[in-house]
Amino acid sequence: MSEPTVVGLHLCGTVLRRAELHRVGARTEITTAELPLLADPQAAVSSNPVQAAPAEGETTRCIAAMPTSEVMSRCWTFPDADEGKLRRMVAHRVEADLPVPIDQLRWGYRKGAVRSWGDTRRQVFVQGVRSEQVGRHLAKLSAAGFPVDALTTEAEAISALYQHGLERHATEGSEVLVLVTSDDWLVAVFGNGLLHSLRRIPAEPNRLELTCRQCQQAIEGQVSRHEVRCVLWCAPVAQVQARGALAERLGIAVEPIESARHLVGAGGTRLSPEQLAAFGPAIGLALAGAYEPDRIIRLGGRERTEVEPRGQRFQRIAAHPWRWTAAAAALAIVAVAIQVGALGWETRKMRELVGELASADSPLAALQPKIGAMQRLETYRIDVEGIVADLCRPIPDSIVISSIQLSRGRRLVFKGTSKDPKAIFALADALRKSDRFAAVNPEGTEPARGGGFTISAELVGVNTLPSSGRRGGQWR
């Protein structure tokens, strides 16, 4: 899938500077053009290489910038926090500090690196524009035939140029970037990679001293001179004298800077200093759109519409029905082969296992006589000791047992003597409450003849033996 083409549009008075960026492998091709912004929008459309309404499926994105003069910029320090909390803190500060009600503002911010000053803090560069000015600017570009996908600020453009478009070494500390054209100087002050201020200084002919002084003021308004590590100078070759004058005024090295090696012009050549100075903001906008589309301060623009990938995927699948049918048939054949193979293999293994088991004696068959004996004992054995123990437990001292008779088929009968006739009935009641005896009956008492008595009961839980009658012959 090809990379989208990004077009940066920078409005400079009545001139629109355009930079088209296209990534080819590791290289980034830049095509620049300067267009007069005509009063008649239709004329502008006809001369505009960027289509007013891009054709369906076209992958061109337009990034434009608000003029610096209409943008309010602040650089604040906040305690480091997560994205939602930081956004709320910035919103409160914007509402308090900017002279426009927040509901009439379009604003955004860019986070700097986290620094530790006792506690963890983060510098944030905030920019805001009146909503009506955003609308007006978008309408102006739209009327001229330039549909803008994202409207941001010149500061974002210069930041992106500084980060991705220049051949420089990443360093800590403050740096100043000066883009010089015949009309004006664009002075950007960076601190630890974050843009702190951007100022456009008009370059009046024959008043170089004044321009240099204004430049100095713009820099010293942000950082003291000795904190500036170097000034990066990007200007046409003819401006050598200006470079010398600025260096002399600031007392700091003013180093010429070139475009990054991966940025090439239409013919594959490196961008010239003139081109970089004039089209720097436009190139920066294109770079911002290409490298930081989700991080740039977005003040307005067309809603992002993305083709639903799932729909595309389905269309791709539906485009080759025979191929998919063949794949499904192949899968079905593979599945059948696996099923049949697995069944055959399992059957073979189980046959081997059954053969091995058949040759060995079954452990259950060896235990079967003992198991049968145990089950018979559990079913038919009478627990004589338990029965007599349960019988003797409730017998009081006044009763003497003289005989006990029990049998599987018949009842339990016991005889004895008691000095207390009531104790006999109390014993019968106590036996009735036991789980082992049922139908407990005192069958006879003889208080006059030594207190003799007889009590009978049925035994609970004693199974009768299976019928022992011979029913036919045995199978041998």
Added chain:
Amino acid sequence: MEISRRDRRALLLGGVGLGLIAMYFLAIEPLASAYAKLVADHDRLAAKVARRIHDNRKAEYYAGRLKEYEQTAGELSGPKPYDEQITAVGEQIIAAAQKSGVQLRGATPTAAVPWGNDPTLEMALFHIDGEVRWENLMTAGRGWENVFKFIANLYRIPGVLSVERLDLSGEQKKGSPNDPSQGGKIALRLAVSVLVEATPSREEPWAR
């Protein structure tokens, strides 16, 4: 000879039909039969293996239970032929009586009768007569204790199923009928069931 377009179409359809029939009988039907046979074999063998695994687990479970049971009830064994079993049980009844302090008067086996649940088994009874004596109150409790020790020892004899009838009667010495301190005895009559192996000679003649 020229073939009309209609004939050609009829021949084509007939050829396709014959081809389909041949394909069914030569390819599809044999393959389907072979697959059905394979599945049936697989199911039969799987059932056999599952049954064997189940048997092994059951055997493990019963082995544990038998071990526990034999610790309390004595050694378990399968039934033996009548002569062998009666001899062994009779010998061990005498030993049990001696060990328990019971004076054995007699132990008489009866003929075996069929065991209703299992045609390979028969049941015989041993009628046991005995007595336990005590001399004074101190040894009166030991008399009862000996009776139950005897029954417990009977239950540890391999082949003995259960006590079928029990008749215990205490007798004091003459002249002191209600005074156990003067000594006495417990008369013991038992019927004990013993399981034996059914012998072919015991089959009913008309059952052959």
